[in-house]
Amino acid sequence: MSEKTLTGALLIVGPLLGVLGWMVLGPDGLNVVTQKYALIMGFFGGALMIGGFNGVKDRMGDGPGLSFARLAIVLMIIGIAGNTVEAAHIMIGSDAVVAQAGGALSTGLMMFGFAVLGIAFVLHQNLNTLLSLFFIIVGLWGAVCCAIWYETNSLIYFAYIGSMVAALGLGIVTIRSKE
Structure with a gap:
């Protein structure tokens, strides 16, 4: 398996595992055992997704967007480490x-x-401009929602779903790329 294929696969499997863990199996009201598995699946999905982003970063070369x-x-x-702490607090009640x-x-x-x-x-101009702007919009929307309405408003779900769609799109583009 090439590095390009591995990076793309991480960007596809990670979000799907995260959605399965955090949004399908993890809603409140399920039994404790199912919630624990859901949190673990969500964490590993996020970790795989970050691994995929790291692979994309490594493929960028020495361009203006590398920093x-x-x-x-x-x-x-740092964020996924904090999510682990959040999940641990939820698991232990x-x-x-x-x-x-x-x-x-x-x-x-x-x-x-x-x-x-x-x-x-x-900055690097190595990806479709619309997908790049989608990353920016989803990221800023998610950061604002976390600062203002993290647990009190369902608008954060637009950021959750948008981040998964953006990562999936990046994974597909990465696998289909010629390099």
């Missing part, structure tokens, strides 16, 4: 306020990382 792509990956790694605060901050970092990655794509 932004590196920053985006760092923000996303800890204080919900602590889990929500950690989740808002970590998800906001992940979403801001999406926006920064979109800026990297725009």
Whole structure:
């Protein structure tokens, strides 16, 4: 399997696993065991997606967007680590306020990382401009939603679904690329 195919596969499998874990199996009201599996699946989906983004960053070469792509990956790694803390607090039945605060901050970092990655794509001009702008819009919308309405408004789901669609689109474009 080539590096290009692996990167694309990570960007396709990661979001699908994340959607299955966080949005399908993970809604409130399910039994505790199912929620634990859902959180683990969601985490691994996010980790695979970040791995795919790192592969895209490595394929960028020494272009003008590389520094932004590196920053985006760092923000996303910190964000996924915070999501792990949020999931751990949920799993052990800890204080919900602590889990929500950690989740808002970590998800906001992940979403801001999406926006920064979109800026990297725009600067580097190695990706369709509409997909690059979609990364920026989804990332900024998600960061704003996390700062204002993380647990009180369902508008964050536009950012969740948008980030998954953006990653899937990037995965498909990566696999279909000629290089």
